[in-house]
Amino acid sequence: QSVLTQPPSVSAAPGQEVTISCSGSSSNIAYNSVSWYQQLPGTAPKLLIYENDKRSSGIPARFSGSKSGTSATLGIAGLQTGDEADYYCGAWDSSLSAVLLGGGTKLTVL
């Protein structure tokens, strides 16, 4: 069971916006940077967002990240069918001395 909690699934229509939450604690999200990873079907994960809100190279501005307290949020605007993927949050946990990855959220673009 992940210490970073994400909703199992979210869905929205093309063109709309979704947010994916990632809930942690004072030993991880509160004091460490959050990263987000996108895993398209049948492929390896790739870094989407780093340091809470910075987009990785080549990632369009439709993707955004934010953090407040012990939670982080990934936003995807102007949804496209190609955005259908699993999304994972990640952060270092200072108490466990380990990288934590959320359980993942499956995005469906209806």
Add this chain to the structure above:
Amino acid sequence: EVHLVESGGVLVKPGGSLRLSCAGSGFIFSNAWMNWVRQAPGKGLEWIGRIKSKANGGTTDYAATVKGRFTISRDDSANRVYLHRNSLKIEDTAVYYCATGAVELPGLDYWGQGTLVTVSS
């Protein structure tokens, strides 16, 4: 261009052993902190552990759930990182990925394509 290639995926019986390799190129491997992450069929990502660069002590950190069961090592002369596991269990069946830690960006910034390990009798 950063490139990571895992190898060593096998079909192995319970109780068997595992040695996966990950070859890195396109970056200064000896400076990189290298991670292993696995994904069981139909499940989410699970961070296994990491090994720091020798300049940072070459020490390892492991997830609490796997500590003592996996060993990560590196050979900078070969630009490779390894994952060792004895006494494999059926639940170790997964795709195993290696990933760089902050070679260019904070986080797990580059990932290999993964290698499948199947533990079955």
